[in-house]
Amino acid sequence: MTYKNKPKPDDRSDNVEKLQSMIHDTIENMEAAEESLRFTTSETQRREIEAKNERRRESIESFRSEIKDEV
Template sequence: MTKPNPDNRADNVEKLQTAIENTRENIQAANEAIECSSSADIEAIQAKNERRMESIHSMEAEIEDEQAARKNGYKSSNQFQ
């Protein structure tokens, strides 16, 4: 049986912030595409942007969790450590 890699969370906040920035850019690009889209495409773009916003909210919550974990020294109850 192989042993899993240790949990390295040192740069999770930065990765999440980058993902949020990229998602915001995707929302902006999609909004710009709406101008030359059909009504069916517009509905699909708006629905996808809603899902993107939900993802952003989830990532922001995860950032808060990660920042709290950093503050607490990444104490984990992971059974593999």
Template sequence: MAKPDDRSNNAERLQQMVENTQENIQEANDSLQNTDMTDEQKQQIREKNQRREESIQSFQNEIKDEQNFRRNQ
């Protein structure tokens, strides 16, 4: 038997994911100061950060959806 969908803390979990991803972006940006990295490695970090930014946008959209769901309950 499937568990019922518990959405009670989805917005909070998503917000935590946003904050964790922002921290990862900052740490990656800090690592770009490492002079031992190749240009290719730096480019890979920039590309990964771009994907992280896109993830944050998706998380924020999901948070809005969850907030709307709660209001309509």
């Protein structure tokens, strides 16, 4: 059986813009989560939000590192 599908070429020309957009979106999500902390009284929910924001900070650092690699 012969497959005629070919992989798409690796186009990274807009990779930096995509990464910057991802950073922007992640920061907005962090800010929204921080805002929600003001309204929660649940300690469990507070810890979950803080842990998620910490993972978001790590992701942002990874995105920034990848941008440096691309440039």
